[in-house]
Amino acid sequence: MPVSVTPATLAVMTHIPSPAEELRLLDAELYRLDARRAQLLARRGWLLSQLPPVPPLPAAVPPRPEASGPRVQNVLLVLGGVLLTLAAAAFTLVGWGHLGITGRAAVLGAVTAAALAAPVPLLKRGLRSTAESVAGLGLALTVLDAYALYAAALTEADATGYAAGATAVLAAGWAAYGLLLPRAAGRPLLLPAPAAVGVAQLPLVLLAVAVGADATGTAAALLVTAAADTALALRVMSGPARIAAVAGAYGLGGWGVLTAAGPGWTAAGPGAAAPAAGLLLLAAGIALAGAWAPRAGTARGNAAVAGLLAVAALGAVPRTVVSESWVVPVYLGWGIALLALPRVARIPGVVRLGLGVASGVVQALAVVAALPAVAVALLGPLGAPLRVWSGVPADARAAVTADLPWPPASGTAVLVPAAVAAVLVCAVREPLWRPRALDAATVLGWAAVLVLPPVLRLPYAVALAVLVVTAAALAAWKRLLPTVLALVTSLVAGLLSLAAEPATLLVFALLTVVFAVGARRPAPVAAAAAYATALLCAAGAAFGWQPSHLAPPVLLVPVAAALWAARTAGATRVSAEVSGGVAALVAVGLAVPDAPMLALVLALTGVIVAGTAVRPDRRFAGQVAAALFVLAAWVRLAAWEVAVPEAYALPVAVPALVVGVLRRRRDPRASSWTAYGPALAAGLLPSLAAVWGDAHWQRPLLLGVAALLVTLAGARHHLQAPLLLGGSVLALVALHELAPYLVQVAGALPRWAPPALAGALLLALGATYEQRLREVRRVRETLGRMD
Structure with a gap:
């Protein structure tokens, strides 16, 4: 397998x-x-530590070049051109006399032609910087040629006139050279064009000086040159030539405006002011052209300047035919007219905005011109309290100029702020700026009404009526700014009314009613209380009452304030209570010279504060009421020339002791020091201080009995404050009573007895020291268990 x-x-x-x-x-x-x-x-590491220190070999850092190659090249070329120019000038000025006229012309002509022709091959070979330097040398040589021509053949000609013509020829020649050179060399140069523009600033100005032109002629030459610069700057959109043209337009244009403004402002008639007005219109057109051009980075500023110059030009001639008071309204009218142009749709938006800025500037300046009259109308009445009921002034202007002079040319001080206020209301429609414009219009309208009586020299009574009605209208407008303006207006009316007794009573009564109507807000509540207090004081003074007798009527204001505070809430309640408190202080101050009246006022004030303490949120006012009652009792006793300290101490101690008992019943955990300590101290300590200067036996006996009872009560109820305060007072009273006998005994003893007794005492204390310490600890523990 x-x-x-x-x-x-x-x-x-x-x-x-x-x-x-x-x-x-x-x-x-x-x-x-x-x-x-x-x-x-x-x-x-160990082997390295055994070697001797070897200094580090510095790194081979190649040196850093401090200047780049192109910079070195430019420096060398500029330096060479300057040196050649200086050499040519030295030759022209110093060595000129060694040559005949033919030699002079030949040398300067050859050198100038060579210098002007050399940039062509240099540009073809790409050597632009060298070509610029050589071209600069050639342009400088043309200046020397012009000087040489004047020195050789035209010495009898006017130097300034020749300079005007020479600079014009040079400007044209340099411009042609800058334009033709690119055709020959294939590349342009930067230097000829701005150089030609720079030299072109001089011909007309020098010509004006040569013919002895006045300020108007000089301004014309400057503004025409500035117009040419503006046209060139608008045609050439970039490059050094445009920079030079812009600089010339602003520089010479500003110089021309300043030169033309002088004759326009000081002209005595329309004929003298018309040329200056025309020049200012020309300057306005130049600025407007600069603003209208596309891609103008300063279009808004140029448009604003154009608007201001147009206003200055259009107002120059009318200014000479109107009175001094109407000069500001004339310019203001043209400034307001500028607002019609921004509504033309064909005008670019940035230009419209600039014209609107110019109109705003004119209106602001007009308002500033009206401020001195407004300031006098507002601040002039501040000195009225020094001249109370001195007599009815001749008119409203006399009432406000008792301490300040009326500013000149203020006849239209009403028209200016009113017109600007109307413009703000009608012209400003954007949701973001509309509320601010309305606030500004409110202030301007108020200023116009404030300055109206003194400007028109209205009768004194009419002026007060205008101010009171204005304050009422503003107070009814439930906004913060109108409320503030209403308060300021009422203050001005109140101060002006001090000139006459009936006016004071009537104006203060009306102002009290005006602000009482709007008492749902904090500021009107305070104002109503203030004017009510002033009204009561003025009424009492009118009846011939003493100042101390004015105090009880003044307390009607705290009463009304307390009643009103109970019906309101929040800041209005606080304002009513504070205003009532201030009125009560005024009443107390009035009653100070009369002690019985002061005691009455303090007691009545205590009743008012006690009524306030009935409210659950104002329970703390009960302590203030108690203090006022005690103070009233003390003042009454002082008025009766009562010197017994118990009369002052017991009215404080007994109510305070009752309050302490009630508090302990309501809060058994309250400390006896908090509940009974102030009352016992107020009742016992003043009598104890009096005992040491009292030679009779009644006060020590009564005080000792009272201290004994207090001590027994503290021991009975285990209370620290009664026990310690009562025991301390009892011991001191006993010491006071036994002091004479102790002195007698000390005098009867032999001299060795006191040291012997002291030694025996020390031995006894030392023998029982430990036992006494244990007893002290037990006493301390017992006291600690007490309340």
């Missing part, structure tokens, strides 16, 4: 020893190799 050989059997037959045994042998050999490796590494 044949034997079959399977793969498994073949694997067993070919592995001698078995795979498991061979794997074990391999692991053992690897372990020995690892151990040997570790031994060799340890030996190597």
Whole structure:
């Protein structure tokens, strides 16, 4: 029978020893190799530690070049061009006289022609940087040629006029050179075009100086040049030439605007202002062209500048024919008119936005111009409390300018904020900005109403009526900003009303009613309380009452505030209570000079606070009421010239003791120190202090009896506070009573007796020290078990 050989059997037959045994042998050999490796590494480390330190060899790092090849090349080329230019200038200025006229022309012409022609072969050979340097040398030589021509043949000509013509020729020649060179060399150069643009900034300006032009002529030359720069910048979309043109447009344009603005602002008539206005319109057109162009990165700014310049130009002539007060409205009108342009669909959006910004800037400046009048109308009445009931002012302006001067040219201070407010309401429609615009319009409208009486010189009574009605209207508008404006307006009206007694009473009464109507909010509650307090004080003063006699009527305000607080909640309740508290403090302050009246006011205030403490959420007010009652009693006793301390202490101690008893009944776990400690201290300690200065026997006897009773009560009920306070007071009273006898005994004893007694006492104490310690521990444990 044949034997079959399977793969498994073949694997067993070919592995001698078995795979498991061979794997074990391999692991053992690897372990020995690892151990040997570790031994060799340890030996190597020890040998290295025995060798002396060898300084490391610095790595050979090739030096890093500090300048690249192209940079070195450019530096060399620029330096060479500068040196050649300097040499040519020195030749022209110093060595010019050694040659005749033919030689001069030949040398400069040959050198200039060679320098201008050299870039052609250089460009063909690819030497662009060298060609730029040589071309720069050639352009510089043309300047020297122009100077040489003037020095040789045109010395009698006007230098400035010749410079104007020369720069114009140079600009044209350099531009032609930059345009023709690519045809000859096949490649353009970068330098000629921006150089031509830069020189082109000079001809018109130099020409204006040469002909003696005034500021208007100089501004015209500057703005025409800026217009040419703008046209070039819009035609050339990139490259150094455009950069030079943009720089020239902004630089000369700004210079021209500043030069033209002076005559426009100082012109005395339309004829003098018209040229400046035309130049400003030209500048506006230049800026608008820069904003209208496609791919203009500063389009919004250019459009805003164009709008501002247009407003300045259109207002220059009317400004000379209107009064000083109407100058600001004139410019404001043109600024508002700019808002019509953004609604034209053909105008690009970015331009419309820039014009809107310009209009906003004009309106903001107009509002700033009206602020001095608003400030006087708002701050002028602050000095009124120094002149209470001094007499009715002549008009509203006289009322607010008693301490501050009225700003000049403020006749239209009402129109400006009102117009801007109307624009904000009508023009701003975006949902995001609409609420902010309405708030700003509210403030501007309020400012217009505030400044209206002094601007129009309204009668004093009419001015007060306008302010009170405005405060009422704003207070009825249940929003935070109108409420704040209502408070400020009422304050201005109240201060102005102090000039006359009837006005004070009427205005304060109206303001009290105005804010009492809106007493569902915190701010009107506080304002109503303040004006009610002021009204009561003013009414009492009108009747000729003494300040202390005004205090009881003023307490009507805390009463009303407490009643109103009981019907409201939240911040309004807190505002009512705080306002009532402030009014109560005013009443107390008024009553301070009269002690009996002060006691009455304190007691009445305590009644009001006690009524507030009836509410469950205001229980803590009961403590304040108790303090007020006690203080009222003390003031009354002081008014009666009572010097007995028990009269002051017992009205505090007895109610406090009753409160402590009630608390212990309600909460038996309350500490005796918390319940009875304040009452016992208030009742015993003032009498104890009086005992030491009292030569009679009645007070020590009564105080001792009271302290004894308190001590017995504390021992009976195991209470710490009565036991310790009563016992301490009893011991001190006994010491006070025995002190004279102790002094007599000490005087009768011989001198050796006190030391002997002290030694005996120390021996007795030392003999019983341990026993006394155990007794002290027991007493402490007993006291600890007490409440």
